[in-house]
Amino acid sequence: MTTLISVPLGEHAYRIAIGANIRRQLPALLAEYTPLTPKAPALIVSNPRIWRHYGTEVHEALTQAGWQVTPCLLPAGERYKTLRTVEKIYDAALRQRLERGSTLFALGGGVIGDMTGFAAATWLRGIAVVQMPTSLLAMVDAAIGGKTGVNHPQGKNLIGAFHQPRLVVIDPDVLVTLPPREFRAGMAEVIKYGVIWDAQLFDLLSQLPRLDRMAALPAEQLLQILERSCQAKVDVVSKDEREAGLRAILNYGHTIGHALESMGNYRLLNHGEAVAIGMIAAGELAVTLGYWSAEAAAAQRALILKAKLPTTIPAHFDVEGLLALLQHDKKVQAQKVRFILPTAIGHGEIFDQVPTELIRETLHRLQA
Amino acid sequence: MTTLISVPLGEHAYRIAIGANIRRQLPALLAEYTPLTPKAPALIVSNPRIWRHYGTEVHEALTQAGWQVTPCLLPAGERYKTLRTVEKIYDAALRQRLERGSTLFALGGGVIGDMTGFAAATWLRGIAVVQMPTSLLAMVDAAIGGKTGVNHPQGKNLIGAFHQPRLVVIDPDVLVTLPPREFRAGMAEVIKYGVIWDAQLFDLLSQLPRLDRMAALPAEQLLQILERSCQAKVDVVSKDEREAGLRAILNYGHTIGHALESMGNYRLLNHGEAVAIGMIAAGELAVTLGYWSAEAAAAQRALILKAKLPTTIPAHFDVEGLLALLQHDKKVQAQKVRFILPTAIGHGEIFDQVPTELIRETLHRLQA
Numbered sequence A, B: 001m002t003t004l005i006s007v008p009l010g011e012h013a014y015r016i017a018i019g020a021n022i023r024r025q026l027p028a029l030l031a032e033y034t035p036l037t038p039k040a041p042a043l044i045v046s047n048p049r050i051w052r053h054y055g056t057e058v059h060e061a062l063t064q065a066g067w068q069v070t071p072c073l074l075p076a077g078e079r080y081k082t083l084r085t086v087e088k089i090y091d092a093a094l095r096q097r098l099e100r101g102s103t104l105f106a107l108g109g110g111v112i113g114d115m116t117g118f119a120a121a122t123w124l125r126g127i128a129v130v131q132m133p134t135s136l137l138a139m140v141d142a143a144i145g146g147k148t149g150v151n152h153p154q155g156k157n158l159i160g161a162f163h164q165p166r167l168v169v170i171d172p173d174v175l176v177t178l179p180p181r182e183f184r185a186g187m188a189e190v191i192k193y194g195v196i197w198d199a200q201l202f203d204l205l206s207q208l209p210r211l212d213r214m215a216a217l218p219a220e221q222l223l224q225i226l227e228r229s230c231q232a233k234v235d236v237v238s239k240d241e242r243e244a245g246l247r248a249i250l251n252y253g254h255t256i257g258h259a260l261e262s263m264g265n266y267r268l269l270n271h272g273e274a275v276a277i278g279m280i281a282a283g284e285l286a287v288t289l290g291y292w293s294a295e296a297a298a299a300q301r302a303l304i305l306k307a308k309l310p311t312t313i314p315a316h317f318d319v320e321g322l323l324a325l326l327q328h329d330k331k332v333q334a335q336k337v338r339f340i341l342p343t344a345i346g347h348g349e350i351f352d353q354v355p356t357e358l359i360r361e362t363l364h365r366l367q368a
């Protein structure tokens, strides 16, 4: 059974298809839900590990349906999310003579999705991209919303473009090979949606005994988690396609999260782990300021613990350094730091006036 | 006196301001016609030669109006229109801590305009760009319409994005320092608008004794030429922002033109020279096919001659090679070559069915 979520973005509208083993139905989904046709040459962009698991079957399904599609494998890892690597997609696009009617298929996590999306945004000034996210994070976050991009040597995601996919195909079964630490990282974003947007998702998560591994989740509940998370992201981005206002609430846990990631050089803490701590911090700030109840914050902490995500700041991190990093976050507007705080389970709001002193105290208190 | 042309593109709407010595009024124009403010840091992107002539005065005008603006000078020339050079803009953007509310000012010809536009399209997923074209070609063509981009080592303009400027400022007085060959190249595009879109512009050009140098044109007529040309491009692109259909008529003279440019390695013939020959060829095809009168074609030829632009294909060019290049043009759709042909002075149409044999004959006949 396939669940369809419509992303209502006018001429950029598209669908998200979610369902067990759905990856093999890709050609039928393309035919039914997109204007894309096998006429023009196409590329599947992936990395060698993901290709080994899922590349051949996707490739064969497309080929059998008449698509003239060539693999383009890129090195794995965030450190390769650069313009240099995108140039390899451009080179393949040139070799395979892609045309304006051509399609790039992104088969991978957020790194592959972001680079493929950026290449699609900029090759011949924009060709079609279909996202086939294979990590939990990419399924519930990176593949949806049209943000694409690469890193600058001195900052993450500084180079990019908005470019909506024509279709997103989410097959939970591929999560079986996802490394557990990556699964947990994606779960941090799921919890985020529960806290700031969808109280029912929060309840669903609260009822499950474990959130740390795919194998620990019943298939039906995993599908529901994916559906509700995607719907949450869709709700927000379709109200704010280009990040003018509302979309900022998706940065819940991310302001401090980004500082933590950066201080740990993106190795000590991965994105989801940093966001988990960031949510704990934002929750505490919200409680101290009287916007949120201590019970709600405790319920959030319980989910984070069930996902085996961290709740404290590593002891050797310098709090003043973190505060300095907050000032340089890309989300800074006119030198003011912006915070997203929860005001109820399932509801977050944007606050601009959180006193630095309070942030400092909270960070100190959260140190292990 | 300032002439204003409105580009009606909904939320991407902007204005083109045209007037003698208008470059010094940039801050007032920004204040009056854009939402841009001096609050966020900005860059002026240019090349050393153009900077030497006009950089300081633009820079000073902005600084006096409170703009915190830093020059970013790039090497001059088409061969530097690459991702590598755009990275220099990114580096400057990072050094100057540009924010989402920041602006890039492009002060230069189409090369500077295209790269600055692309950097603006992709830095922080899109910041503002103001185009201050200094070549005739950039004034009447490159700066208008939102196409931005760079070259791939194996093909021109393959990498790019659509990104509309917030304002275009056209000061004819800067053309005084433009090399004459560049002036003539721009005049080819002006003639193009006369032939396929604006019969009154065609008449205006027909009445002038010379079209080959700025000094040969009365100031008032030059202004009219700029205004009508810009209006022609605006008319077309505002009906077709993303190049779905109508916009293709702007490629009049360009299908064969691109093949000629490429065969001459972009040195023997510059863009305008190649387009001039391309227009002669397309005109002949249109006459042979009975779509256009011989008189009209002769009138077109007269303009091209007055602009001291070439009308014949260099003798050593291989016609079969040109035909092969036509097949690889980016404008190929499903392997069919598309031709724009005039059907009256001031009117062009898209034709897909021009027999290759006829093109071959025409190209042979045009060889010197």
Ligand SMILES: NC(=O)c1ccc[n+]([C@@H]2O[C@H](COP(=O)([O-])OP(=O)(O)OC[C@H]3O[C@@H](n4cnc5c(N)ncnc54)[C@H](O)[C@@H]3O)[C@@H](O)[C@H]2O)c1
Binding pocket: A047, A049, A050, A053, A076, A077, A078, A081, A108, A109, A110, A111, A112, A114, A134, A135, A136, A137, A138, A141, A142, A143, A144, A145, A146, A147, A148, A157, A174, A175, A176, A177, A178, A179, A182, A185
């Ligand atoms: N565009 C957006 O809106 C958006 C949102 C959030 C994050 N992102 C970006 O996404 C990236 C992070 O995404 P990610 O967490 O998916 O990282 P990732 O793409 O690096 O994937 C994590 C690791 O898991 C592997 N992997 C992925 N799926 C697998 C599978 N099914 N089986 C086995 N291995 C698999 C990958 O090869 C990689 O080693 C970051 O670059 C981030 O900036 C973008």
Ligand SMILES: NC(=O)c1ccc[n+]([C@@H]2O[C@H](COP(=O)([O-])OP(=O)(O)OC[C@H]3O[C@@H](n4cnc5c(N)ncnc54)[C@H](O)[C@@H]3O)[C@@H](O)[C@H]2O)c1
Binding pocket: B047, B049, B050, B053, B076, B077, B078, B081, B108, B109, B110, B111, B112, B114, B134, B135, B136, B137, B138, B141, B142, B143, B144, B145, B146, B147, B148, B157, B174, B175, B176, B177, B178, B179, B182, B185
């Ligand atoms: N974006 C578009 O829609 C579009 C349309 C047409 C052309 N283009 C692009 O524009 C580029 C060609 O533009 P161009 O013809 O302006 O070339 P250019 O930018 O290279 O300028 C031509 C030469 O004139 C010099 N120059 C420019 N203005 C001057 C001035 N006022 N005084 C002295 N020297 C001056 C430049 O330094 C350069 O050496 C190509 O890369 C082409 O692809 C883009």
Ligand SMILES: [Zn+2]
Binding pocket: A141, A189, A254, A271, A275
């Ligand atoms: Zn995140």
Ligand SMILES: [Zn+2]
Binding pocket: B141, B189, B254, B271, B275
């Ligand atoms: Zn041209």
